[in-house]
Amino acid sequence: MSDSQIPAAGSTGDAPKNGNNGKRRTVLVVIALVFVAIGVAWYLLWLFVWSQREVTDDAYVAGNQVMLSAQVPGTVIAVLADDTQRVEAGQVLVKLDPTDADLALAKAKSALANAVRQVRQQTEMASQYDAAVAARKLELSRAQADLARRQPLLADKAIAPEEVAHAREAVDTAKAALDLATRQAAASHALVDGTDVASNASVLQAKAAFREAWINAERNAIVAPIGGYVAQRSVQVGSRVQPGQALLTIIPLHDLWVDANYKESQLGHIRIGQPAKVEVDLYGGNVEFEGKVVGLGAGTGSSFALLPPQNASGNWIKVVQRVPVRIALDARQLEKYPLRVGLSTAVTVDTHDRSGPMLAGAGATTAVAQTDVYARDIAKADAEAEAIIAANLPGSH
Template sequence: MSATESDKTVNTTADDNDSGLAAKNPAKRRKTLLIMLLVFVAIGVIWFLLWTLVFSRRETTDNAYVGGNQVAISAQVPGTVVAILADDTQHVDAGQILVKLDSTDASVRLSQARSALAQAVRQVRQQTDSASGSDAAVAARQIDLKKAEADLKRRLPLIAAQAEAPETIQHLRDAVDQASAALTSAQAQASAEHASIEGTDIANNPAVLQARANFRAAWVAAQRNTIYAPVSGYVAQRSVQLGNSVQPGQQLMTVLPLHDLWIDANFKEGQLRHIRIGQPAKIETDIYGSNVEYHGKVIGLGAGTGSVFSLLPAQNATGNWIKVVQRVPVRIALDNQELDKHPLRIGLSSDVTIDITDDRGAVLAPQTEHPAVAETTVYDQMASKADAEADQVISANLSSSGNTGSKHSN
């Protein structure tokens, strides 16, 4: 076979192969396109179902942080720091001593107030005894007047019979006038004596109450040289040092209660359309990751955007204006039992997902009475102890046979 014939044979074979591939490629292409179309349709269906059943029923944000109360511990009276009994990161209980101030001056003022209270009680006792003496004097003057009137009445018939000198009768009339004047003077004196004690007993006399109030203020001031923790929590930001001269209102440290915490989730304004009070929420924090999930509920929406409450609010009325999507803080309460198992710290980052399936709730909190957000009885105990101390001072200075009166109560 010549070379020319061989080339013709090869060309014929190649042409046959190209014709076969051309016949198969359209079918294969259609099959490939159909598979791709089905894949895209399946992806669209899955996305539609996910949006309908999942994504449209929740709002999420990672602009969320743990919030809590920050109780500033400050001095209530001036003084010099002589002891610091709590430091950063330490746990303290409500009523525990945190700082002590020098109490020398306060002790002197308390002693003065105690002496003034005792003196006030004794003065009122003296006024009470003096009033009793004035009453006795009035009774004596009444007897004298009756005697003078009786003498005059008995002598008047004698003058009609000319058995008595007119001068004697005049002397008797003068004696009656003198006795009457003495009675009037005694009654005025008794009235003046009773004016300061009338209508009250010794313990509730205005002078005693004034001295008692001064003693109570001095006692409380002396106690405030010892600074107590108003709530239980952890100490942070301790700035006080030994020897510092502190003034009322000066912050010494902060106590952070880590039990009643919340989440401030900052949602975009477009996400607030279906968020309502009472909706459940799930929270994941960066510190624990997805291994720990907290459950809470929406308890309120902020009254304004963050930019409104910033130090320098945006001036959107200027000519150069660019629209910026605003965010509104949504407060979410956490479960304290979950916090006990996995403690959090104020300011930690978190991811929040709110279930908005039921959007029939209220957007704004109702105008109803709410319990106290936080309260302490530490200072009430201090006041009750001051009253008990004042009662002891009053009782010690009341006479055993006199009017002991009733103890004062606030």
């Protein structure tokens, strides 16, 4: 073969190699565009979604835990509710031995009746002293008239001087007797004037003692101040309890909220009134609770710990602190999907609207929680005391 028939070096492989390089550049460009698109999408997602919300899974369901305690000392004779049971406001949950309280109530009842009768007696005595004052005035008038008749006779020497002296002594004696009767009447009227029998200070004092004894007797039946579910029952039959001793806890599961512990670096955009989404581990992703930010804690959790950290030391290490944010829950959802105190949750707060305040305003004008079961006791005690007073007034028999 001649040299003219031999192909030039590299002339047969250039075309395939250039084709492969073109395909490789196309693939790299496509991959680069995909990464750029992903980056742009991630940035837009962060800008319009992730940066507009704050998320934490350090959040737990919280609620009121009403501790039921005895108001009077006594021995437990019955326990009428147990853990997990539903109770209503005013329902009797624990009974104490009523013997001592009943005896005290009987004494107070007798003392109140006796006080009413004593005031009636004092009123009659005041009228009696008034009559005595009138009698002493008549005696003084007679003595003065007798002296006036005898003095002219003394000038005519018709009577002895001793008779005039005796008449003067009689006038002085009558004046002293009138003064004594007047003072006795004033002292008697000081106890009864200005009020009727039912409003007399002695009767009111006996009535207060009766109310106290009546309420103590009623408090041997320990009632639930609010409706809810019983938990942490520690009271047992036969136990001797003292006022203030914890017997059991009542948890109203219709009034719960979530305490979301956000990092201090997450609080910058959280405002009161912002909407929140709450996912509870109990229901997982099947149920999403609607919530709202109602307040931010006044301090970090470590500040209120039993042993606060001493950061002013040479071994100080910075730790990111957390502040509780209270999330109110929808009552209708709570009724449909009941929760328990202490359940774990994940909270997402939508921070798009940042116009709300960071701190709560003036205190609420309505009570956070209240009960009227004890006020009803006082009303019953007053009614029975009035009945005792009326039974011992004139004309009651």
